[in-house]
Amino acid sequence: MKQILVCYDGSSNSDKALKEAIYYARKMNGEIELVYVKDEKGFASSVLANETHAIPTIPTHATSTMYPGTLPLIPESNNIEEEGETGHSLSQVDNVFREANVILTKEKMQVKTHLLVGKPSTEICNYAEEQDKDLIIVGSRDLNAIEKIAMRSTSEKIVKEATCPVLVVK
Template identity: 35%
Template structure:
C-alpha cells in the first residue's frame, strides 16, 4: 500500500523528530505529502477560577507560538527532502485532535513517536500512541527509537 498523505504528531521532542524522519522515509517511497500537527492542551477547568481571562489568552498565544516554531522547523526538514509539507496547530486532547485532523485531510497513515512511559505512569496519563492505535481509522506507525 502506498501512503500518499501522512499525518505526523509533532512536539519538537526527540521522539517526534524520530517519527518525522520515519514519515519522510515512508513518504519518499510514494512521493507522498506530510501533514505535521502540533496539539496544545487547553487549560484545565479546575484552575480557570484562579486565573484571569487575560492570563488564559497569554498562555494560549505563548503555546501556539511555541508549537508554530517547532512545526516550521519540521516543515523545513520535510521540504529539504523534496516533499510537500503542511502544518497545523490544534487545541485539545492530542489523540482526538490528531485523529480528527487525519480524517479531515483524508490521511492514509498517522506517524507518532513513543515516549515509553511505563506501568503506573501510563495508567494515570494514558498514551497518545496507544489511543491512536486503538481508535484511529488510518494505519498508525509508532516509532519507538
C-alpha cells in the same frame, strides 16, 4: 498511502516520526502534513500565566505550507487575535515548527502544517478522518510504571481511536 499525517511536538521521538514520514513519502510519492496539538489544559494554564501580556495568537485550526529553510513557519490565518480562549501563542507554535524545519531543510521536503487545540489523541484522529489521511505516524513516549497504570500514552490512544493505519516510531 499518499496522505501522511505526522504528529509533531518537537520531541526527539517526533523528530524520528518526521524522518520516517519523509522516507515513506519519498518511496510512495506521498504528501506529508505536520500536525501540532496544544492540549487545551496546557493552553488554559498558559493563558492564565500570560494574562497581562497581549501575545498575538492564531485560531485553534490553522493550516499553512512550510517550505524548507523559509519563515514564517506558523500556520497562516486571516484571523490573528489577541491571546484568549480560542487562540494559541504564536511563539510556542513557531518554536515547534522551527525544530521541524531543521529536518525539512536538510531533507529538502515541503510539508503542510496544521495547528489544533484540544485533547491530542481525539483531535489527531478526528482530523485524520476528516482529511482522509492514509497513515498517521507518531513517536512513542516511554511511560514509567505509575503513568502506565494511571493513563495511556497519546500514541496508544491514537492506535485505538484512529480509522486509518498508525505507525508508532520508537
